[in-house]
Amino acid sequence: MISRLRQQLRQFPDMLLQSNVWRSVFRQGYPDNDENRSLVVMNSVFLHFHPVKVKTNTLRPAYTLGLGIISLFLFLILIFTGGVLTFLYLPTTEQAYIFIQELHTSVPFGALLRNAHRWAAHLMVLSVFLHMMRVFYTGGYKHPREFNWVIGVILLVITFLLSFTGYLLPWDQLSFWAITVGTNIAGYTPFMGAEVRALLLGSTTVGGEALLRFYVLHLVLLPALLIILLGVHFWRIRKDGGLSAPLHAEEVEK
Numbered sequence: 001m002i003s004r005l006r007q008q009l010r011q012f013p014d015m016l017l018q019s020n021v022w023r024s025v026f027r028q029g030y031p032d033n034d035e036n037r038s039l040v041v042m043n044s045v046f047l048h049f050h051p052v053k054v055k056t057n058t059l060r061p062a063y064t065l066g067l068g069i070i071s072l073f074l075f076l077i078l079i080f081t082g083g084v085l086t087f088l089y090l091p092t093t094e095q096a097y098i099f100i101q102e103l104h105t106s107v108p109f110g111a112l113l114r115n116a117h118r119w120a121a122h123l124m125v126l127s128v129f130l131h132m133m134r135v136f137y138t139g140g141y142k143h144p145r146e147f148n149w150v151i152g153v154i155l156l157v158i159t160f161l162l163s164f165t166g167y168l169l170p171w172d173q174l175s176f177w178a179i180t181v182g183t184n185i186a187g188y189t190p191f192m193g194a195e196v197r198a199l200l201l202g203s204t205t206v207g208g209e210a211l212l213r214f215y216v217l218h219l220v221l222l223p224a225l226l227i228i229l230l231g232v233h234f235w236r237i238r239k240d241g242g243l244s245a246p247l248h249a250e251e252v253e254k
């Protein structure tokens with residue numbers, strides 16, 4: 001009796017693997033060989049974010065310093081805190097500054113929310129820049145990753161633009177004069193300076209039109225562009241064969 005029970009228990013994993021219910025969820029067999037181990041990753045919506053194989057050198061924290069992931073997490077914090085701020089903010093010259101005051105005085109956790117958004121923005125500029133330095137230092141921009149480097153440069157520019165457009169939104173003295181100086185610099189663009197400045201401001205001076213333009217750029221256009229290009233950035237990392245590795249590391253892997 002006991003020996004029959006033992007035998008049935010031993011057969012249980014096999015029976016489970018054979019069952020239709022199990023197979024409808026997990027399409028591959030037990031991951032005890034390379035093929036099944038790869039299929040486990042490829043067939044799962046959660047695991048497929050990870051590559052099936054990674055180079056050992058890229059697992060060392062000192063190789064990437066995690067700067068790309070840190071940039072991504074800061075961006076997620078910005079989306080969350082910015083999303084909550086959107087429920088309260090009005091992009092008009094009469095309301096914008098009052099909103100900032102109220103955020104500090106009468107909105108529960110308002111100051112925390114605002115400062116989390118500001119600090120994450122400053123840190124993201126820093127981490128994206130350091131990430132670019134790391135990629136340059138480890139030669140990650142070389143063949144076949146040139147295209148991803150170009151996508152990265154655009155991501156850096158968008159990060160700067162997000163920071164710049166967000167600066168005007170509090171509508172205080174600092175914002176007003178920073179954007180006056182910034183758009184005056186844009187006015188020195190060769191051949192079409194006046195047009196670029198007028199396009200940014202929607203007028204000849206920094207006013208309500210500029211506030212609305214910067215608001216739309218900051219909340220809709222630039223984040224949408226950043227999200228799309230981040231998708232391309234991550235997809236390209238996978239298609240370029242994972243992260244870069246020093247030449248000798250490829251030999252060691254073999």
Ligand code: HEM
Nearest residue numbers: 064068069071072128132140148149152153155156243244
């Ligand atoms: C919003 C900004 C960015 C985010 C969230 C981001 C995210 C990432 C992540 C998560 C990785 C994987 C490796 C790592 O963690 O370091 C990576 C790799 C890479 N990134 Fe970025 N990145 C951004 C901006 C940039 C910029 C500004 C450049 C260069 C101008 C760049 C070029 C690259 C390249 C070439 C790789 C592959 C590196 C290698 O194979 O060693 N990225 N990025």
